[in-house]
Amino acid sequence: MKVLFVASECAPFVKTGGLADVVGAVPRTLATLGDDVRILLPLYPALAERVSRPRTVMRFDDLLGGPARIRAVRDEELRLYLLDAPHLFDRPGNIYLDADGRDWHDNHLRFGALNVAAARMAAEGANRWRPQVVHAHDWQAGLAPLLIRMRHTGATPATVLTIHNMAFQGLFPWQTRYLFDIPDHLFTPDTTEYWGKFGFLKTGLVFADAITTVSPTYARELLTPEFGMGLEGVLASRGDAFSGIVNGIDTQTWNPATDPALQARYTSRSLDRRRTNRAALASRFALSDAPDAPLFSVISRLTTQKGMDLLLETIDDLVARGGQLAVLGSGDHGLEKAFVDASRRHAGSVGAVIGYDERLAHLMQGGSDALLVPSRFEPCGLTQLYALRYGTIPVVARTGGLADTVTDADPAAIRKRQANGIQFSPVHADTLRQAIERVFTLFADKSTWRGLMRNAMHAPVSWDRSAPRYHALYQTITARKS
Numbered sequence: 001m002k003v004l005f006v007a008s009e010c011a012p013f014v015k016t017g018g019l020a021d022v023v024g025a026v027p028r029t030l031a032t033l034g035d036d037v038r039i040l041l042p043l044y045p046a047l048a049e050r051v052s053r054p055r056t057v058m059r060f061d062d063l064l065g066g067p068a069r070i071r072a073v074r075d076e077e078l079r080l081y082l083l084d085a086p087h088l089f090d091r092p093g094n095i096y097l098d099a100d101g102r103d104w105h106d107n108h109l110r111f112g113a114l115n116v117a118a119a120r121m122a123a124e125g126a127n128r129w130r131p132q133v134v135h136a137h138d139w140q141a142g143l144a145p146l147l148i149r150m151r152h153t154g155a156t157p158a159t160v161l162t163i164h165n166m167a168f169q170g171l172f173p174w175q176t177r178y179l180f181d182i183p184d185h186l187f188t189p190d191t192t193e194y195w196g197k198f199g200f201l202k203t204g205l206v207f208a209d210a211i212t213t214v215s216p217t218y219a220r221e222l223l224t225p226e227f228g229m230g231l232e233g234v235l236a237s238r239g240d241a242f243s244g245i246v247n248g249i250d251t252q253t254w255n256p257a258t259d260p261a262l263q264a265r266y267t268s269r270s271l272d273r274r275r276t277n278r279a280a281l282a283s284r285f286a287l288s289d290a291p292d293a294p295l296f297s298v299i300s301r302l303t304t305q306k307g308m309d310l311l312l313e314t315i316d317d318l319v320a321r322g323g324q325l326a327v328l329g330s331g332d333h334g335l336e337k338a339f340v341d342a343s344r345r346h347a348g349s350v351g352a353v354i355g356y357d358e359r360l361a362h363l364m365q366g367g368s369d370a371l372l373v374p375s376r377f378e379p380c381g382l383t384q385l386y387a388l389r390y391g392t393i394p395v396v397a398r399t400g401g402l403a404d405t406v407t408d409a410d411p412a413a414i415r416k417r418q419a420n421g422i423q424f425s426p427v428h429a430d431t432l433r434q435a436i437e438r439v440f441t442l443f444a445d446k447s448t449w450r451g452l453m454r455n456a457m458h459a460p461v462s463w464d465r466s467a468p469r470y471h472a473l474y475q476t477i478t479a480r481k482s
């Protein structure tokens, strides 16, 4: 099956969050099932620096305001199509935000162009490679299913849209639709309109042949007003075309036995070696030497989605109880400042690194005892999966993919050797505090804690579990089209 992924990020080339990890990882496992997955991405400056001599396979005289071309390259075993449109992507800084932290003023053009390019690749192919399936990821690729239908002649590829986060919908002024020649009859509440605006994600939800999201629990949650963010009705109207497929992780990049970012590599049989990583971590976060205290980590966007405000409310108790906390993250400036303040208030017990540091994220997974993920909603979440793989016990809110991937350490699960983490709900500071308290109790019982670590490291987190579901979905929707 020939599949074209359309996405705004892809690890290891360009990453702001879990979307990149997923887009960079699934194609490798799908390849073992016989699928030829290629990825269409914007050519950002960081990517341009890294890939060597991409070949031009398609040209546009004028793509929403300037000349552009699609360039093909193979790197890290992935086949990439890079949309080289300097007027849209050749600029420094964050891929979504300008220097003031606001969305780039022309994001509708930037990601709109990505969709136009996808539709043309779907129609014409590039270098005699034409996709049978176009798999769009998040709002940045939400127009592709409609543009493909509108512009296509002959056999139309089947389309899938995956929702990685309903909180980002790509809403723009209604006039935006003229840029894409979308006719008036396709600007209605049951097509592309969302309360007077033109919605990229909504368009995808209406016109894709199949819709997925990144965990079964989030799929159920999205059908409710609390989580659906106004699109629950559209999703409900798609019936069986909508499903949840839980994310996996790249178990080669994230492998404690071989990870070059760790001071000491280890397996479930050499857990003592983690001490060396812990010491390195303590020194990086200026934490005092306290080997008997549990060391908690946070690796996260610092936002209210991730429950970081709740964590701030519990820090004093965590420290009073003798725990340590290392926070790596960036995002909301108020939250960043609050974590830095907490690290000053609790010097030696709390450390904060504000920024984005991939290597440090690996070291934290390989050296801390527990990972805190108190999200208010979480489509899937990947950090808890990395934590499991590294024997760091995830302490998670019972929501979305966190509910689907972590098994709470209740007495029955401990007995059955299935327990690998701690869940709490409903999500507020008091329940988080109780969950942290459970860590202290379990941690004090060394053999139980070791059992949790081993169970965690044996949990099935690779893409082997879920990639076959995408493979099967591609088969089903293409069969329906022919």
Ligand code: ADP
Pocket (backbone or CB within 6 Å): 016, 017, 018, 019, 021, 299, 300, 301, 328, 329, 330, 355, 356, 357, 358, 361, 380, 381, 382, 383, 384
């Ligand atoms: P989301 O995509 O909602 O931010 P996920 O848990 O799915 O959440 O994915 C987050 C990804 O980004 C993980 O790979 C995590 O390790 C990484 N990450 C988040 N913040 C940082 C950071 N400050 N430094 C390094 N990696 C980070």
Ligand code: GLC
Pocket (backbone or CB within 6 Å): 017, 018, 019, 022, 164, 165, 214, 247, 378, 379, 380, 381, 382, 401
């Ligand atoms: C989004 C979600 C996160 C998910 C990731 C990859 O960023 O917030 O929960 O793991 O996409 O699907």
